[in-house]
Amino acid sequence: MFTGIVEELGTVSAIDDLTDAIRLRIAADVVLEGTGLGDSIAVNGCCLTVVSIEGRTWTADVMRESLDKTSLGTVRVGDRVNLERAVTADKRLGGHIVQGHVDGVGSIGRRTPSEHWTVVEIAVPPALTRYVVEKGSITIDGISLTVVDVTDTSLTVSLIPETLARTTLGFREAGDAVNLEVDVIAKHVEKLALPYLSQKEN
Template sequence: MFTGIVEELGTVAAVEDQGDAIRLTIRAATVLEDAALGDSIAVNGCCLTVAARDEDTWTADVMQETLDKTSLRGVQPGDTVNLERAVTAATRLGGHIVQGHVDGVGEVLRRTPSEHWEVVEVSLPADLARYLVDKGSITVDGVSLTVVEAGAASFTVSLIPETLARTTLGSRQVGDRVNLETDVIAKHVEKLLAGHLPAATPSTTEEA
């Protein structure tokens, strides 16, 4: 589990293509201070497991399911990535509860700069729209953000200078793909309430 507060920007050092998986090596510093084999580190919001490490790099195996469902497909050496270690019982929950399980991939549609912040619009897969509300939480590439405006096909977030400087969101361009994770609490509430809500009425009826 994570909080969506990025600890550092890492650099992809190597990508080994294994056919139905990749072996991803990332150069980092802060997240390696206490990293051990088997530990979890979020990479652009994807929870990955430390499979090997040395003084300044760590390696994770990225399976086909992750490549199919996230923007890690196509990552190249030299790319920068957002990194966050898993929370501990003593960690401040500075963002919101983030699982590191990507729900879908969006695309940066528009960037509107201002003097002290920047509004970014991101496309949203249709099946995720119901989990977003104005002023609710969304994770974009592992960054915990507040939704400014939630629409049926996109949403906007407002990025402060700190977020622009310390995460990959400062350099994402229109057309870039980003990983999205919606609020897990909303998903659990939906499932718990499903059995107590009336079934949807079909929009059409079959003719006799």
């Protein structure tokens, strides 16, 4: 489990093609502190398992399923990525409950800068917008953010200078793909309520 508070920007140093998967090598500093083989690190919001550590570089294998369902299939050597270690029981939950299980891929729309923040519009797959509410939480590329507005096809978030400086959203451009994870509590509530709602309709 994660909190959506990005710890550092890592850099993709190598990508090995394994035919039905890729081996992703990422240079990092902060997230390697106290990290061992088998630990989880979120990369742009995708929970990956550490399979090797060599100096300041760690490696993860990314399966075809993850490549097909997330933006990790589009990363290139030299790309910077958001990194977060799995939360520990004694850590403050600064963001919200994030699983690192991507629900869909959106894309960056308009960026509207102002003196103290930047409003960014994100195109969202229609199947996911029912889980998004104004002032609710959304995870974008592994970043826990508060939704400002939501429509049937998009949402907006306001980004403070700290978020712009410390995450990939500081340099993402219109059309760039981003990983989205909606609030898992909303999905559980929907599943539990559907049988009851179906009975009410009959």
